[in-house]
Amino acid sequence: MQESIVKFEHVSMQFPGVLANDDVSFDIKKGEVFALVGENGAGKSTLMNILYGINKPTGGNVYIKGKKVEKYSPSDAISQGVGMVHQHFMLVPSFTVAQNIVMSKEPKKMGIFYDLKAADKITENLVKEYGLEVDGKATVAEISVGLQQRVEILKTLYRGADVLILDEPTAVLTPQETEELFQVIRRIVKEKEMTVIIITHKLYEVMAISDRVGVMRQGRLIGVEETKNVNERILASMMVGREVLFDNIEKTGTPGDVQIKADNLYVADNRGLMAVNGVSLEVRAGEVLGIAAIEGNGQSELLEALTGMRPVARGEFFIQGEKSNGKTPGQIRELGLAHIPEDRMSTGVSLQSTITENLIIGKQKESAFSKYKTHLKQSSIARYAEELFEKFDMRGSGVETRVGDLSGGNMQKVVVAREFSFDTPTLIIAQPTRGVDIGAMEFIHKQIIAKRNEGCAILLASADLDEVFRLSDRIITLYEGKITGEFKAGEIDKMGISYYMTGDRSGGNGGQEGGAENE
Amino acid sequence: MNKLTTAFQKNRSYLTALFLSIVTALILGAILMLITGYNPLAGYAAMLKGVFGNSRVFGNTLAKMLTLCLTGLAMAVCSKAGMFNVGGEGQLFLGGLAATMVGVCLEGISPIIAVPLAFLSAAAVGGFYAWIPAMLKVKLNVSEVITTIMLNSVAIYLCTYLTNSGGPLLTDDRGVLGGTEAVPDPFMFSQLIPRSNLSTAIIYSAAIAFICWYVMKKTTMGLEMKITGENSRFAFFSGLKKDKIMVLAMVASGAICGLVGMFEVYGYQQRFMDSISNEFYYDGMLVAMIMNYNPLGIIIMSFFFAVVDIGAGAMELSIGISGELSDIIFAIIIFLMAAEGGITKFLNERKARKEAQK
Numbered sequence: 119m120q121e122s123i124v125k126f127e128h129v130s131m132q133f134p135g136v137l138a139n140d141d142v143s144f145d146i147k148k149g150e151v152f153a154l155v156g157e158n159g160a161g162k163s164t165l166m167n168i169l170y171g172i173n174k175p176t177g178g179n180v181y182i183k184g185k186k187v188e189k190y191s192p193s194d195a196i197s198q199g200v201g202m203v204h205q206h207f208m209l210v211p212s213f214t215v216a217q218n219i220v221m222s223k224e225p226k227k228m229g230i231f232y233d234l235k236a237a238d239k240i241t242e243n244l245v246k247e248y249g250l251e252v253d254g255k256a257t258v259a260e261i262s263v264g265l266q267q268r269v270e271i272l273k274t275l276y277r278g279a280d281v282l283i284l285d286e287p288t289a290v291l292t293p294q295e296t297e298e299l300f301q302v303i304r305r306i307v308k309e310k311e312m313t314v315i316i317i318t319h320k321l322y323e324v325m326a327i328s329d330r331v332g333v334m335r336q337g338r339l340i341g342v343e344e345t346k347n348v349n350e351r352i353l354a355s356m357m358v359g360r361e362v363l364f365d366n367i368e369k370t371g372t373p374g375d376v377q378i379k380a381d382n383l384y385v386a387d388n389r390g391l392m393a394v395n396g397v398s399l400e401v402r403a404g405e406v407l408g409i410a411a412i413e414g415n416g417q418s419e420l421l422e423a424l425t426g427m428r429p430v431a432r433g434e435f436f437i438q439g440e441k442s443n444g445k446t447p448g449q450i451r452e453l454g455l456a457h458i459p460e461d462r463m464s465t466g467v468s469l470q471s472t473i474t475e476n477l478i479i480g481k482q483k484e485s486a487f488s489k490y491k492t493h494l495k496q497s498s499i500a501r502y503a504e505e506l507f508e509k510f511d512m513r514g515s516g517v518e519t520r521v522g523d524l525s526g527g528n529m530q531k532v533v534v535a536r537e538f539s540f541d542t543p544t545l546i547i548a549q550p551t552r553g554v555d556i557g558a559m560e561f562i563h564k565q566i567i568a569k570r571n572e573g574c575a576i577l578l579a580s581a582d583l584d585e586v587f588r589l590s591d592r593i594i595t596l597y598e599g600k601i602t603g604e605f606k607a608g609e610i611d612k613m614g615i616s617y618y619m620t621g622d623r624s625g626g627n628g629g630q631e632g633g634a635e636n637e
Numbered sequence: 638m639n640k641l642t643t644a645f646q647k648n649r650s651y652l653t654a655l656f657l658s659i660v661t662a663l664i665l666g667a668i669l670m671l672i673t674g675y676n677p678l679a680g681y682a683a684m685l686k687g688v689f690g691n692s693r694v695f696g697n698t699l700a701k702m703l704t705l706c707l708t709g710l711a712m713a714v715c716s717k718a719g720m721f722n723v724g725g726e727g728q729l730f731l732g733g734l735a736a737t738m739v740g741v742c743l744e745g746i747s748p749i750i751a752v753p754l755a756f757l758s759a760a761a762v763g764g765f766y767a768w769i770p771a772m773l774k775v776k777l778n779v780s781e782v783i784t785t786i787m788l789n790s791v792a793i794y795l796c797t798y799l800t801n802s803g804g805p806l807l808t809d810d811r812g813v814l815g816g817t818e819a820v821p822d823p824f825m826f827s828q829l830i831p832r833s834n835l836s837t838a839i840i841y842s843a844a845i846a847f848i849c850w851y852v853m854k855k856t857t858m859g860l861e862m863k864i865t866g867e868n869s870r871f872a873f874f875s876g877l878k879k880d881k882i883m884v885l886a887m888v889a890s891g892a893i894c895g896l897v898g899m900f901e902v903y904g905y906q907q908r909f910m911d912s913i914s915n916e917f918y919y920d921g922m923l924v925a926m927i928m929n930y931n932p933l934g935i936i937i938m939s940f941f942f943a944v945v946d947i948g949a950g951a952m953e954l955s956i957g958i959s960g961e962l963s964d965i966i967f968a969i970i971i972f973l974m975a976a977e978g979g980i981t982k983f984l985n986e987r988k989a990r991k992e993a994q995k
Contacts (some may be wrong), residue, residue, distance in 0.1 A: 339927040428873060448876025457874070465874050468867040479864055480875045482857040492856050 123148040123183055123313050125199075126170060130177035131337075137322070138164040139175070140337040144282075151307055151314045153324040156334035157357055157555030159525045162317050165334070166283050167411060169315075171195035172200040182281070201274025202283040207266050210260045216241040216254035219273050244272050263293035264390040271302070282306075284316045288323060292412055293583065293616045300327050319556065321350040324369055326484070328617035333357055336487070360556045369591070370571050375401030376439075377544045378424065378455075383433035385599075387417070392431065393419040395599035400573045404545065408590030409579040412619050416599035417579040421548050424577070425457045426450040427465075437544060446542055449612050451480070454493040460548035461581075462526075466533040467540055469522030472502040473512070477536050478520050510535040516613075527558035534562055544575045551585060562590060583612050597621040651929070653983060659941065666776040666966045675958050683958075687962020690790035690946050696833025698940075700945045702903065703842050705834075705939035706898060710849055710894035713930040715767075717853065718886030719866035720774070722767060724785030724916030725894040727792030730911075734796050736901050737807065737909040740820035748823045752758020755824070763895020766792065768946035771887035771931060775880040781887070797911040801848055808908065816910035826903050838900040845893060862886055892941020895920060920946075923967075927974050942967070 120144040131139040139161045146152045148297045169172045174190040182198045183188065192202075209218050216237040225236035241254035250268045258266060263394060267287060274282060279340040284303075288296045304327075306312045318324060324331050325345060333340045333356040340356050363381045378401040385394035391417040401407045422428035422434055426447040434443055437453045447457075459465040467476050478499050483491040489497050503517040510531045514524055522527055530551065537545070550566065551559040566589055570576055580586050586593060587607070595618035603618035667677035688698050697732035708725055715722040736759035743751040799806040802813040808818045826836035853859040865872040865882045872879040901913050924942055928934030949963030972981075 134988075171985060332862070403805055425874075446875050450879070452877045464868070465870050468864050468871050470867045471864060475860060477863070479860070480876070482860055488857050492858065494857060494860065497854075 121148045122146065122181075124315075125181040126165070126169075126209075127181065128178035129165065129168060129175045129180060131161070131168060131173060132176040137337050140170070141178070142337075142339045143178075144332055144339055145344050146313060146315060147330075148313055149307060150329040151303060151313050151316065151327055153328035153331040154315060154317050154334065155319055155324055155331060155353060155357060155566055156323065157319065157494065157636045158553060159336075159555070160334040160357070161337040162334050163285065164200065164316065164337075166285065166317060169195065170283060175430060188419040196277050196279070197279045199278055201277060201279025201281065201283065203270040203274060204481065205285065205286045205289060207270050209266060210268060211259035212257060214234075214255055214257050215252055215261070215269050218258055218269055218563060219254070219276050220246065221414060222272070223277060240271070240303035242507060244276055246301075247386065248275060248310065250302055251429060262295075262306050263290045264292070264298065267299065268302070270573070275306075280311070281313045281315070284314065286317055286319075288318065288320060290413065290581070292619060293381075293612050294620075296323070303327060321353050325350060335359055354556055357604075368571075369567060371404045371573065372406040373591070374573060375581070376400045377403050377437070378546070378577055379436040379439075380420075380424065381436075383420070383423065383435055384431040385419045386431050387419050393599050394423065396433070397599070397601055398433075399577075399594065399601070401544070401577050403575045404570060404573045405591040406570050406576040406578055406589050408586040408593045409577070409596055410583060410586045410593050410615055410619055411579070415596045417596050418548070419462065419599075420596070421457075421546055421579055423575070425455065425459075425546055427459075448498060451540070451542075455543045455544045455546065456540040456542040457545070458537050458547045458550055460552075462529055462533050468522045469520070471521060473507065473514070473517045473519055473521055473524075473532055474499060474630070476532050477503050477506055477517075477539075480536065480540065494531070506535045506539060525555075527555050530554050530562065536564060538565060543573070545577070547568060547576060547578045549580055549582075550578070550627055551580075551582065559585075559598055583615070587612065595619050642895065649980075651977065654977040655934075655938075658970050658977070661973060662969040665969055666962060669962065669965065670958060673958070675956060680952055680956060680958050683947070683952045683955045684948030685981045687955070688948045690951075692830050692834075693833045694947065696830035696835035696949070698943050699839065699899045700836075701943035701947055702939045703839055704901070704917050705728050705921050705924050705942055706936055707842055707845060707900075709925040709928070709935040709939060710846060710921075710927045710932065711890045711897070711918075711966070712922045712925035713932060713935060714849055714853075714893065715886045715890035716925070716930050717859075717866045718883050720771065720864040720883055720887045720890070721782050722770075722785055722887060722890045722894075723782055723922070724767060724770060724788050724792075725890070725897075725921065726914060726916065727785075727789040728763040728766045728891040728894035729898040729901075729914050729918055730792045730796045731766050731898070732892075732903050733898025733913050734799070734806075735762040735895070736899035737817050737820055740824045740903070741818045743824075744821045751824055752903075755903065756896065759895040759899035760892035761895070763898065764892035767887045767891025767894075771884040774887075775883055777845040793911070796909070796913075800909060800911055806909075808876035814910070816908045819908045820902060821865055824903065825907060826859055826900075828905075834905045836900075836904040838904040841896075841900065845896065846932070846936070848871055849893075853932070858882075923971065927971060954990065 121587070125145040126142050129139055129142045130137070142165060154162045154166070156573065164173060168175050168190070171190045171192045179186055182200060196616050201577045210221070216443055218239045219241050225233040225240060227233045238254050245254070247542050250272055252265050252268050253263070253271070256551050258269060271282065273318060286300060286614055291299060303314050306458065307314055307620055324339055328345045330342060331345050331353065332342045333353060335357060335468050350371065380399050383394055384392055387393035397420055399407065409417050419428060423430050426442070426445050426520065434441055436442060437455050439452055442453065463469065478487060481487055482494065487502070488494050500517065507517050513530050521532055526534070534550070547566065554562065566576065578586065578589060591607050593605045593607065594601050595615060597619060598621065600622060603615070605615070651777070670677040670680045688692055689695055711725055713723060736755040739758045740751060762917040766788065770781045770788060773784055774781040793876045798804050801807060802815050803918045806817050808816055826838050829835045829837060829839065834850065853862070861877050861882050863874070864875070865877060866881045869879050897917070898913060901911055906913065920942065922936045925935055928938045945966055952958045952962070953960040980995045
């Protein structure tokens with residue numbers, strides 16, 4: 119148990135202009151669950167990429183099972199027993215589970231022919247051995263995200279991994295699936311003597327699953343602690359470098375008139391299939407309506423339709439009382455709506471443009487920023503950008519930085535700063551803090567509540583249930599494009615709501631089944 | 638001056654790479670001359686003499702640079718908004734022909750009226766010819782790359798038909814040479830350097846370049862074009878009229894090409910012939926792409942391109958080194974510049990590694 123299986127010795131990683139890892143030394147013991155936490159850009163992924171052989175450190179050494187790593191490549195790491203499950207799965211959707219598991223080490227007949235039967239057999243054995251239930255003959259595209267993750271884990275196990283790196287494994291899972299994953303981790307650690315390294319920034323998960331935890335900040339290792347000796351608050355302040363105050367966002371005021379209204383709305387997805395099936399909702403001034411749903415249940419399409427980014431197939435919707443079907447995003451904005459899109463990279467910013475340009479767009483024709491709507495007033499634009507840069511606490515080398523060079527958190531702050539500064543009476547917000555670190559998350563949450571308290575009508579969707587619970591006055595659950603439940607804040611807990619998110623309205627029964635399976 | 642230094646520092650690695658590519662290409666060119674049995678020093682001396690030797694050849698070099706500069710700028714303008722105009726050659730032909738015919742028809746009228754009308758017609762016809770593929774793109778999502786290439790052939794063959802034997806616009810007094818009637822002398826631009834191709838077109842070109850720069854950098858339109866070109870989904874999301882912006886950029890690009898056609902005729906050719914352009918637009922595109930659509934870079938590169946192009950002709954005449962050498966030198970530069978990103982990355986990583994080891 120005390121034997122060290124991975125050892126980092128003064129590891130440094132210098133990227134052009136960024137010192138991603140700065141003299142990091144610690145070891146990971148055989149048979150433990152080690153959590154690596156830190157804000158975005160703290161260097162935890164870089165460090166794990168070094169262990170997995172993707173990056174070669176510019177200083178220091180890594181030892182795996184007492185042997186110094188000489189050659190950094192994933193195939194060498196795999197042969198040393200290191201396996202990694204990335205945040206974005208590396209599976210072929212049209213292949214079966216078994217085909218994906220044996221990929222790159224396929225069983226062969228007579229040395230050349232792919233032996234499909236043997237692949238199924240291998241999968242069956244692996245499933246039995248590790249107790250990770252999954253159907254080897256199903257195609258990956260058909261199975262849920264939680265199961266796909268199991269396939270990824272089985273894939274690394276098949277290649278002989280006994281050190282498993284999981285990069286943000288719960289980001290895409292429901293609370294139930296997360297609990298199941300944790301069961302799996304506990305089992306493989308206990309029964310198979312595996313070592314698991316889990317990268318995360320959800321601190322309650324650290325507390326729930328890990329034996330020890332390492333905290334990173336700005337490329338340096340701040341400390342390694344026994345999990346039982348710390349709590350979430352201590353970890354948060356280690357990560358951010360100051361006290362993080364989470365729960366004191368005060369909500370004031372009472373809801374006013376209806377500002378956003380959808381009436382029996384149907385919206386198709388990119389493949390032309392109906393993703394939103396008859397959704398009706400109302401959002402009033404001074405309230406946050408949260409949408410709780412597992413990804414792919416129509417929430418993205420719903421919000422895109424309400425902002426004009428996607429056509430409505432049937433039904434009507436109203437922004438500020440005005441019927442808005444068929445309007446462009448520009449026309450809907452004019453009615454008084456601002457929008458934080460789900461995917462900031464593809465929709466929310468222009469990566470090649472500067473922070474200033476990204477902040478001013480949409481306002482460029484206002485008289486404060488241009489003469490006769492044509493000639494840009496460069497100096498007042500610069501001043502305005504500086505102001506927002508300060509106010510929204512962006513970090514970086516100034517407003518002339520290209521947005522593509524910013525971290526996820528800072529990029530999101532640019533989007534939030536721009537959209538919030540339109541001062542609209544309605545806001546539609548999707549995934550406001552996806553991939554954003556704790557410090558920025560705290561900040562963005564405060565801004566959202568401030569908007570709410572000012573009387574803004576806010577429709578919010580997030581894959582992070584904590585966020586939905588924290589910010590919303592009312593919550594609706596969506597499943598396969600239909601509303602399956604509506605609750606007032608405080609009426610229901612996270613476990614309870616997840617049954618509605620999976621389409622099971624009965625609540626309690628699902629809980630018992632889930633519990634039984636876990637035992 | 639301060640601004641210039643920061644601009645330089647921003648692009649330092651790029652400029653260094655460009656400089657190194659040019660030097661490498663010239664060295665490889667020298668090696669080629671050695672292999673084929675020529676003295677590279679004499680070769681390059683002949684090249685320089687052919688370009689800077691007297692005011693006439695220098696004027697020709699500047700005239701060539703002008704054409705490249707404007708066509709390159711035309712390419713840069715549309716690519717800013719995310720459009721790829723390959724049809725500049727056709728727009729140049731039609732614009733040139735339109736301006737010529739306006740000049741021919743208005744013989745006897747004051748140049749103060751006729752010449753602006755010629756400008757207008759060249760820009761309008763070139764712009765319209767770019768408007769067609771732009772509309773197809775935004776309305777029906779037809780790739781503008783394909784339509785502009787096809788429209789090139791249409792324009793060029795149409796002009797060839799119109800101005801050669803059997804064509805309605807053929808002049809009576811030139812026989813097999815073909816071409817339209819000559820533009821009346823009073824309408825022609827004045828020569829800046831006697832007997833060279835350099836005319837006052839250089840002033841108009843500078844004005845066009847200035848307008849392009851001003852619109853791009855100083856106006857809301859330029860900002861909207863930039864955003865649309867970089868992320869059209871973001872532009873749509875932000876409420877910009879992205880279709881309008883894309884069409885407008887394409888039309889502007891076509892209009893500039895039309896004007897280039899006019900400048901060829903009014904600058905020195907005096908009549909429209911189907912040899913008006915020897916793939917000038919493709920050269921300009923190349924320059925623009927090598928320089929990453931950076932306007933200042935396009936001006937610098939156009940000059941270099943013109944020097945090698947004109948110089949290679951002189952080399953062939955005076956020493957007999959094949960004119961294709963200039964093509965080879967350019968191919969090498971383009972090849973190295975295409976690899977620029979990779980080379981810069983490699984150098985940066987090596988530097989970082991060294992720093993870390995200290």
